[in-house]
Amino acid sequence: MMQRTLVQRIDALLYRRGFAVADARKLMRNQVLLAVAGSALACLGTGFSGWGLSFAAGALIISVNFWWLVKAAQELVKVRHGAVFTLLTLFYGRLVLTGVAIAALVAWLGASVFGLLAGLSTVVINATLWGVLQIRHKVPVTGNGKEA
């Protein structure tokens, strides 16, 4: 019950933030849950070690990155007049910020690169899980196709 409420709250928040496409909203919600759960597990499981904190940092960076990617992708397929500059700024600003954050973590803060890579991989895990679940939930085609 509590889990359902949490999911509904996240969905409502995402809808208010402009995630109009239902499946995109679900993807983003799964990413948020995966990043938070993974970071909590990594930090608590390793006793807030460098690896765990690096994982959390990587998960945070890639989740913010994914947030803006989803928002941009929703608009990109139906670009309205005058939205191009905003979209470009969002797209490249996001990339620059991601690059600077990763560079700062690796070069100056001495983050664990394996932890960082594991955190950055949460989005790949999310997308792969989504694809696998979509294939599994696909309704099998009945008949032999000769009806058409």
Next chain:
Amino acid sequence: MRKSFLMTLALVLVASAAYASDAPAAGAAVGPTAAWATAIGMAIAAGLCGLGQGMGLKAACEGTARNPEAGGKLTVTLILGLAFIESLAIYALVVNLILLFVKPLGA
């Protein structure tokens, strides 16, 4: 197009190797070589990921223009594709930063 790209790539690789061999000691050559490797690696990764993202976006826009009702499904597929491709670019960035700053190949 492909021939000129391969020739440019070969020239860059040969030039970097030649510059590296000019260095007096083998240890000192690792730094510039790593810098060249990261620059070329990031350029290749960014270029190819850009090509991939552009092709995906082009296909999604064409699909939405032909069948606007399928826009929602296309958007989700586009997001997944963009996320996968961009992850590759980010991995390349991390590997290049490791080469530059962590220096696993030596100082």
